[in-house]
Amino acid sequence: MIESIYDDKGLDKYKPVITRRHEKFEQKKKLLANGSSLSDIANGYLFYGLHRYPDKWVLREWAPNATEIYLIGDFNNWQQKKEFAFYYTYNGNWELELPLDILQHGMLYKLWIKWEDGAGERIPAYCRRVVQDDVNKIFSAQVWTSNYEWKHARSKKVENPLIYEAHIGMASEEEGVSTYIHFREKVLPYIAKMGYNTIQLMAIQEHPYYGSFGYQVANFFAPSSRFGTPEELKELIDEAHRLKISVVLDIVHSHAVRNETDGLSRFDGTFDLYFHDGERGMHPVWNSRCFDYGKNEVLSFLLSNCKYWLEEFRFDGFRFDGVTSMMYYDHGIGRDFVDYSMYYDGNQDEDAIAYLTLANELIHELNPEAITIAEDVSGMPGLASPIRKMGIGFDFRMAMGIADFWVKLLKTKFDEEWHVGDMFYELTNKRKEESTISYVESHDQAMVGDKTIIFRLLDSLMYTDMNVFKRNPKVDRGIALHKIIRLATISTAGDGYLNFMGNEFGHPEWIDFPREGNDWSYKYARRQWGLEKDTNLRYHFLSEFESAMLKVIKKHSIFSSRPFAIIQSTKEQILIFKRKNLIFVFNFSPTKSYTDYAFEIDRGTYRIVLNSDDSRFDGFDLIQMDYNYITQPEKGKNILRLYIPARSAFVLHKTE
The missing domain is CATH 2.60.40.10 (Immunoglobulins)
Structure with missing residues (x-):
């Protein structure tokens, strides 16, 4: 009997499907490799x-x-x-x-x-x-014949990625397309100083339309020449490795641009060389070509592409884009995945699932230290579970529902209505056997037509009231919530955390690439780093809080344990939970502060190691930082009493 990875009894009746999918992967592997390893045939x-x-x-x-x-x-x-x-x-x-x-x-x-x-x-x-x-x-x-001599060793495996999602072209403050050199010289040091241990690079595979954010790929083996030469990209990755930062490629194998003269579509006159023919070969939303993962030649092309980026450029892994679109015949469009039957109802492209499994096996065979991350909104069981246990083999799945949760909360609920019990559930809801990456917002939420968290909180006040010389209660609210939302997200995260470039300091503009509708302007396709550096503005407080937050998370290795809720008081809007030797305390109430708030905790002495209300982070210093909080015995229990200001969060560390 083939072992199932799932302890969830709800999957028992789907074991035949799970088994069939795993056997399909094994058959494809055997057919392609013919007794060799996958790495030997992905050439x-x-x-x-x-x-x-x-x-x-x-x-x-x-x-x-x-x-x-x-x-x-x-x-x-x-x-x-x-x-x-x-x-x-x-x-x-x-x-x-x-x-x-x-x-x-x-x-x-x-x-x-x-x-x-x-x-x-x-x-x-x-x-x-x-x-x-x-x-x-x-x-x-x-024709390109230059070579690059590597200077630094590859990165070691990142067990808990703290990811800085970045786009090379928009990484400069100048209105134009930035370069690999600029990113290496100016942005990499900042990322290292902030405390991230992983960079996720977008838009590297060559794409004809700059405004596609790199998701309409034409040339899968060509690093985008918009940003510089292949050697300059290698030098960037080499320098990241010197800084002990892993570099993950945002790889697009879910579809391809429909262009013919500069892409793969109708390459030899046929529509089905690399893609499905007819309606199935066109993505109904993205207007792009859909790969036929059932063809051995297509599998060889895509597997070779994985090996190429790992071997030639020493990327430390991949974030696979559009995995949901790959795994379902309807691409998951307009579907809410509400029960297990939706993962096994015949709507699944098992050829695509087999390819993803093959890709994960190949990547980890080539480099056991590499990591793979799946962008999947459906929650397919086993997606981020080991292949040896019948999983698809990704190391991590993006917890995409968390960003949606924060957006929905800000759009539909007044601050007084925030339900901390629901919040804790949404932030920690994951299968115990899979590892996930949590985030408040990625590039998706920063695109024109959507809004970042800071924009939802402050709107036009971003342009008028972000100076340090006056106080606006609405801005105070926005800055306070921006900090505690991010702390709540990372402190409850399953196994890692992601932030998109500039969002850590509340970048005030959306992303809008040059197009006909904006007169081909680069005004919004850049990052205004000067705002973060200007001490007369309040943006730098947010980046300083993010950096301090990352340092606490790394120092105490919180991801090696799961969050355990102590208090979830809906009425008081107090959320307190424990993770390792840290106690995370949140007061989401916009108006109510609590004196001598009591709760049971392990006996000992506690000190605050991070405080969102610290004046270093544009807070009001309402909490005494240099103080020992000692539990007191009350009715046979160890009780800790705290002052918890409204709309604040802090972290306590048990010292004794």
């Missing part, structure tokens, strides 16, 4: 594409429907010439050999592919360098 990027050998250039491509293929570029005036014609080898593969003196570093090139009833320019599927023409905005492949 497509070493075979396909353009390669320089000691005595020649070789370019290989998979295009089974092609009748002719030519290499065109700078070197032949973009003409189809006989000496640049590929020859057919086997199983849909084409090959071209050229003398070394024909191609030089920096030259531009493309493929001209002919099929029975048509032809078109294409960029090689495994191309590692793609650039855009400044005048005509046309993308071309580029």
Whole structure:
């Protein structure tokens, strides 16, 4: 009998489906590897594409429907010439050999592919360098021969990621596209100083439309040339490793851009080379192409892509985007996953589930220290559980419902109506066997059309009342809630925490990439770091609180235990819980402070190690920090009494 990972008896009747899915993964693995390891067969990027050998250039491509293929570029005036014609080898593969003196570093090139009833320019599927023409905005492949010498060892595995989600292009204060160099020199030191141990880099895989946030990928093996060269990206990752920071790639294997001349769609004239044909091959919301995970060639392409980023760029793992869309035929659109039957009702793409399992096995085989994170809103059982126990193999799942919870609370409830019992449940609701990453807001909440937490709290006051020379009660409320919401989220988190670039200091603007509707402006596609550095403004208090919060969380390794609630008083809006030797105290009441608030706790002496009301964080210093809080025996119990100001939170550490 194959072991099930689930202690939940509600899954018992679905064991046959779980077993079948696991067996499908095993069958695919056996078929692809044929007795070898997955890492031995995920080498497509070493075979396909353009390669320089000691005595020649070789370019290989998979295009089974092609009748002719030519290499065109700078070197032949973009003409189809006989000496640049590929020859057919086997199983849909084409090959071209050229003398070394024909191609030089920096030259531009493309493929001209002919099929029975048509032809078109294409960029090689495994191309590692793609650039855009400044005048005509046309993308071309580029010959690239530079190398990078690594200076620092890879990062060790991060057991509890504290993630800084970042976008290279919008990481500068300047209105324009920023660079790998700028990020390495200016942003990396800040991330290290703040206390994050992981960076999640978005929009690295080349994408034609900048405003897609990198989620409409055309060239899966090419790091975006908008931000610089491959070597500059490697130098960024190398420097992060020197700073003991892991770097995770936000990888997009859930779909691909529908562009044909610079993407994979209709690559050899057929619509179903890499993707499903017909309606199933088009994503109904994203207007993009959906991979056919049942085809071995597609599996090889995507697995090779995973290995490429791990081996060539030394990424420390991946955050897989759009996992929900991959796993369900309807992409999970408009569905609330309210019971287990919705995970096993035939709406699941078991080919996609098999691919995700294969990818996780490959990644951890290549680098046991790597981490994988699933962006999934459905809550598929076993998604973040070991493969050996019939899981899909991700190390972590994004706890996406937590961000939705905070938004709903702020939109629908007055402060006086916040139910701390419901809050604690929502923040801690997870399967015991899976690890999760909690967050208040990611890039999703920062996009134009949505609102960040600080924008929901302050709205237009962000522009008028954030100076330190006057007090506005509405701003005081917003800053206080911004701090305690983030502390509540990280202190109840299952196994890790995420923050999007700039949100830690309450960045006042939404994200709006250049587009026709804003006259192609970069005004909102940047981060205004100067606001955080200006001590005449109140933004820096929020980043200072975030940094102090991260330091407490790391120092006391709270993720090695689960939060245990002591008090959940709806009437008083008091939430107190224990985690290891820390006591987290929250008063969400907007008006009521409590004197000598009593509760039972382990006997001992406690001191405050973090206080949201500290004047260092723009608080009012209503709590005495340099004080020993000692339990007192009362009726056979050890009682601690505290003064808990309204709309504040603090953390106590047991010292004796």
